[in-house]
Each structure stands twice: as structure tokens, then as C-alpha cells.
Amino acid sequence: DARVTQTPRDKVTEMGQEVTMRCQPILGHNTVFWYRQTMMQGLELLAYFRNRAPLDDSGMPKDRFSAEMPDATLATLKIQPSEPRDSAVYFCASGWGRNTGELFFGEGSRLTVL
């Protein structure tokens, strides 16, 4: 049963600390997306990759967020330093990169920054 795996599921940290979220996309998918769920914006796109190359990270605050895909089985989203306003649920999703293709989401990483 192929699925997107995200770690950690829950993270509580202090303001100023570094946070790294990890994602294992579904094998064979060539696109990987990072979304953040907020009450006001819904599912907000932060960054995405095709064939491990970053295509667009314009949704991320560049000064503190970074997204990488060191290999085909791992995508990371890092926040340094974290701030209370970063508290949200972060989702990773993968797909085949077609407009008519659905995305498959992980269960999310709930981040709380105190």
C-alpha cells in the first residue's frame, strides 16, 4: 500500500530553534510538494520539486525556510529560526506531475512553536 510518509507527526519547540520535517514520497512519483494548512489560507503551497529539482519556492519565507530533496526518497523542509507564527500543520504530497493527476498527501507534521 504505497503512501507518503512524513516525520515527525508532532513537534513542539521553542522559538528560535531549528525544525526539520521529512517526507518520503511514493516511489515512482516525480513531483513533491510542501503545503501548509492555515485557517485563513487553507492549504498554502510552500515549495515543490520535479525530478528532485526545485521548481518554485516562492511561497516560502526565504529568510527562514528552506526545502531540499537530497535524493528521490527524501524531501526536507527546514525552518531556522522558528517563530510562533510558523505553528501549523505541514503536509508533503507527491504525484506524477500532470494537471489531471491527483496528489497523494502524507498525514502531516503538526508544528507548535512556543
Added chain:
Amino acid sequence: DQQVKQNSPSLSVQEGRISILNCDYTNSMFDYFLWYKKYPAEGPTFLISISSIKDKNEDGRFTVFLNKSAKHLSLHIVPSQPGDSAVYFCAAPGSSNTGKLIFGQGTTLQVKP
């Protein structure tokens, strides 16, 4: 600039009745739309989609209607069941052949027994 909008944050209906969830979009270039369903502590999952060449797509109890002139789509659930209680997101592809989806803010549906 919110290109996909769901203006109703929540909806409550009685079991067995119809649920209608609405979505508006601003970009007339969008040619495909999807609905996702999300339960608490889970990721969103694909529910149903529609191409702009159609005005209706049906899958069991779920039907999506598209009104291109009004830039409006709706998801109908008939009959509604308590297990349908979830957050529903509508989405549209953001640019050609990237697979990127632009999502609305979501509508929380509560179906009361």
C-alpha cells in the same frame, strides 16, 4: 490573491439530506478542478474531479457541477452521512503540467445523525 475561494468556512446538515459545498475561482484559464476531503489528523485525499469540457461529473453519492460562465463549482453529497463529516477543499491546477494544485480555504462539513 486567492485564485480559488471557498467562502463558507462551515456547513451543518442533517443525515440523509443534501450537502452543497461551493467554490469560486478567478482564473478563467483553469480547465480542471478537483475536490479533496480531509479527516482530522489525516492528510487530504482525492474525492472527485471535473474537466472544463463537462458541466457535471457524478461518482456515487458525490456530484460536482461546473458553471464556467460564473466561475463557480459545487459539490453535492446526496444523501449525506455522518461519515462525510470532514473538511472539503476544492483545487485547480496552478500551471501547465507541473501537477501543482491551488487550494481553497476549505469548508468544514458536519453531518448530524
